[in-house]
Each structure stands twice: as structure tokens, then as C-alpha cells.
Amino acid sequence: MKLLVAVKRVIDYNVKVRVKADETGVETANVKMSMNPFDEIAVEEAVRLLEDGTATEVVAVSLGVQQCQETIRTALAMGADRGIHVKTDEELQPLAVAKLLAKIVEKETPDIVILGKQAIDDDSNQTGQMLAGLLGWSQGTFASKVYLADGKANVTREVDGGLETLAINLPAIVTTDLRLNEPRYASLPNIMKAKKKEITEITPDELGVDVAPRLTTLKVTEPPKREGGIKVETVSDLIDKLKNEAGVI
Amino acid sequence: MAVLVVADHDNTALVPIILNTVTAAAAINDDVHLLVAGENAGTAAEAAARVAGVSAVLHADSPAYGHQLAEALAPLIVGLAGSYSHVLFPSNTTGKNVAPRVAALLDVAQISDIVEVISEDTFVRPIYAGNAMATVQSTDPVKIITVRGTAFAAAAEDGGSAAVQGTDGAEDPGLSSFLGQELTKSERPELTAARVIISGGRGMQSGENFEIIERIADKLGAAVGASRAAVDAGYKPNDYQVGQTGKVVAPELYIAVGISGAIQHLAGMKDSKIIVAINKDEEAPIFSVADYGIVGDLFKVVPELEEELEKQGISAR
Secondary structure (H helix, E strand, O other): OEEEEOEEEEEOOOOOOEOOOOOOOEEEOOEEEOOOOOHHHHHHHHHHHHHOOOEEEEEEEEOOOOOOOHHHHHHHHHHOOOEEEEEEOOOOOHHHHHHHHHHHHHHHHEEEEEEEEEOOOOOOHHHHHHHHHHHOOOEEEEEEEEEEEOOOOEEEEEEEEEEEEEEEEEOOOEOOOOOHHOOOOOOOHHHHHHOOOEEEOHHHHHOOOOOOOOOOEEEOOOOOOOOOEOOOOHHHHHHHHEEEEOOOO | EEEEEEEEEEOEEOHHHHHHHHHHHHHHHEEEEEEEEEEHHHHHHHHHOOOEEEEEEEEEHHHHHHOOHHHHHHHHHHHHHOOOEEEEEEOOHHHHHHHHHHHHHHHOEOOOOOOOEOOEEEEEEEEEOOOOEEEEEEEOOOOOEEEEHHHHHHHHOOOOOOEEEOOOOOOOOOOEEEEEEEOOOOOOHHHHHHOEEEOOOHHHOOOOHHEEEEEEHHHHHHEEEHHHHHOOOOOOOOOHHOOOEOOOOOEEEEEEEOOOHHHHHHHHHHHOOEEEEEOOOOOOOOOOOOOOOOOOOOOHHHHHHHHHHHHOOOOOO
């Protein structure tokens, strides 16, 4: 079984993002970038399937600027076998990413594509479902457990009220939620080994995909600022404020 | 052209967030239609017809739609989309699962999680877990949108009298099937739907100690949450996590107990109407967003709070 994992380079989740003064976006210069946390979970899941013998190969794909190769290297250090970098400096929106991934799926013919459920930069939560739609595949989104048997995947999904389990046909798309696993840290020897693993470069043109954005961002602004309030001395003061000033209890 | 809202429901009743989604739809165009696709979902369709501001209800009934599976629903919605300028979904786990599949099949972008309608093609949505707001414009012929429920008032559940019209289902691709569900057995409300949330952080020191905040939760009819630090420490499972990589919540009252206020947590709760912080470190960043703060030992303050709520006879609304 072959697995494809999509990994996105995003601003590290510990960085406080700052909106640019000209309202065109957020500050990305000299900001620490990392693999999207949900994608780390996707890589971990794929590597575990490789280690337990279910999968025979794990291919990590990232799309975007040159530095995405660092993100692919991280996936390779975690245990993926090789990488594919779809290289472009254009802004890629989820539909374009899904179309590019669909072309890669045609070439690579994986049995399962595992993606993070959403990227913590644009928070779209779209790419996996779009890819499933384009390919006409089943989708197991927001997965907290994946069990493979008899040419199907039983996927337990995190839904609002708890969990639900679906049986989905393979090939399939799986998107990861937080409870699926706890991603490993790459060890130094594995980081060294990853440097020798192969990353293939390809462009959207070579894949024949028009990646022109469909949505125009008119502006990016600060959210309404929240002012710190007051400190109260006693619990009864607090209850009084909540009851009579805020009216929430 | 009218706006279509794809209803989430359990074949009997609408999920409450649909009422907020209807309000968002009405801000685009006052001709709002609701699609109820389900299995023996007549009762849900009738409920949809009573929602104030809904002018028509489309009811598609098939065993394939019983569990809102994306693979079965998407072709149905794609078939209907041509008659609408916008198709709106709630930004809950059902809407988020189905909407992008529909968008891809229509070859259009999706606008996720809108919090404001500027015009029929321009919307505001949070990015970076709400640390920035993006105003985006779409030129696609059909706009596929998910709506953040907490950003729009709920439409009245009653008062409408729309006609329910049956509509044929699309062919079931048979790609997936429902095996079962395990809904959280809790008397407490769900985090994303709760009016009041009380969350614990690393300051709780253990999972057992959450009992003291659970008692407050039960008094106030609140949901219980946890910070990532508390989840990482194993005090509570991941589905309790409020924050950038957990659940994003905006209740009327959020009580943060023993939570320092890491960026990643603030991102998940800072849109709450009123925030209360209880922390022994007066320099904790949580106080910079809290409306009311108490500096003190949570193991003293929280039981006092319980006692005082009891004494004043304050209970869940």
C-alpha cells in the first residue's frame, strides 16, 4: 500500500502573528516557519503504517515556495521515503492545491492520501475534501482513528457531539484531527538520513494546472482589540459583577 | 437568485446552528431556501419550514442521506446549486465536511467560516485562529460558504410558513457507509454550543482536580474545557482542548482557571463575551484579555465560588 501525505509550511503555532500596517496580509519576514501541526499528525500516521508493514511507501508532498523543501525534509526525517515539491511563488488557494494534488495522485497512484484537516494559517479546512471530490474518492475527515481492513478503511471521526465511525472505500482521503496520534520528534540520525532522501521538483505548469486565485483578499485587519478589564478582590465581588454589570449569570 | 442553506439535522430536528446560518443567508438575499436531505426526515423538513425568514424548503429523502455523508450529499447539492447564487453551510463538523467537496465539484472556491457579510460577493473571515480578519471577494458564479454560527444571531425557530417541496435525490455513489457513533455522554453542553464554559489549565495540577471546576460547570450549566498545556499533561483528553489547534469557542461567559493564557489558547477563546480569569500569577497574560480577574490560589478561589453561587442560589439559565 502506498501513501501520499501533504504537508504545508506555515507560521509556527507559537508565533504571535502580526497584521501588516498596509493591511495586505500578515508579517512573514523573519518569522519562524514550521510544518502545519495537523500535517505532522498526518505524517506520523503514515509513518506508523509504514512501520507496522501496512504501507510500503510514504511520499510527502508540499506546494509553494522554495523553502517548502525544508518542510518536506521534516517529513522525511520523521520517516517518509521521498518527497515531491510543487514549486511556485504564486499564492495557492485550497482549490488550486487540490487540483495540483489530484494530478500528483494520478501519477503516483497512492491508496490513501493523508492530509491535515486544516492549516493554521488560512484556517480553510477545505483541501482534503476538495481533493476527494475531484478524484471521486471517499473521504474520512477529522479522523481520530483509522483502521484498515478488507480494502476498506474504518475511520472514526471527531464530530461536534462526539465520535462517529464510517467505513470508506479505498482509495480514500483521510484528514487528521488532534487525537489521531502524537507526532514524533525526528532524531538527529534521522535528520541526517533525510538529507540524502530524494525530493523531486515539479511546477504547476508541468502539471497543467491553472492555479490563479479565485478569491481576492481585499484587506487583512486586526481583530477588534480586547481590552483587559479589572481585577476583583473577592469571589462575591466577582459574582456581583457577573450578575449586575455583565448580566451573564 | 435565492440563497440555499444546507440544513444539518438528525432527521427529526434541525441542529441549532442552522438558525444562525439562516440569518447569514438573509443578510445576502431575503429569498432563503433550506435543503433538508435525510432519511425519513419529514419532521426535520417541517421544522425547517417553520423557521422565520425561510421562503421554501426542499426535502430530499433517501437512505443514502440518513447520516449526512459527504459522498452522497455532494452530488445532490451540486445538482441544485445552479439555481442559486450562494449555497451556505453551517461551519460545524457536518458543513465543513460536505461544503468543500461541493465546491470542488462545481470548480469554485469556498469561503470558510464567514463572520460578516459585507455584500453579496464580499465577506469577512478569521484567519490565524482569529488573530487576523480577512475581507475576501469572490467572483465565482456560485458562492460556497460556511458560516460561523457564533457570529450571527439565531433566526426565530417559529413564525415561518414555507412550503415543503419534495426533490429527487441524486445517485448514491456508494463510497462510504455509516457504522456507528459514540456521542459524548455528558449532561453538560458541547463546547462549541455552550453559553458558559469553564476551562482548566496546567494550574489544575491533575485530572482529578478538574472535579472542582466540573462542580461549577454543573451549577452554571457550563461546558468544561482545557488548555493545550492541560491536555498535553494528560489531565483531560484532546476533545476538551480550547485553542488554535483545538476548538474555537465564543460563549457568553468563559472562566479560565489556572490558565496562563498562551497565544494558542487565547486564539481559541478571545471572542467570548465576558472572560473571567482565576490565576495565582498576577502577571499571567490571561489577565490582559480578562474582563474580571481574581489573583489567587485556584484551590481556594474555586471552592469559594461554588459556595457563593450556592448561597446566592445562582444556577444555569
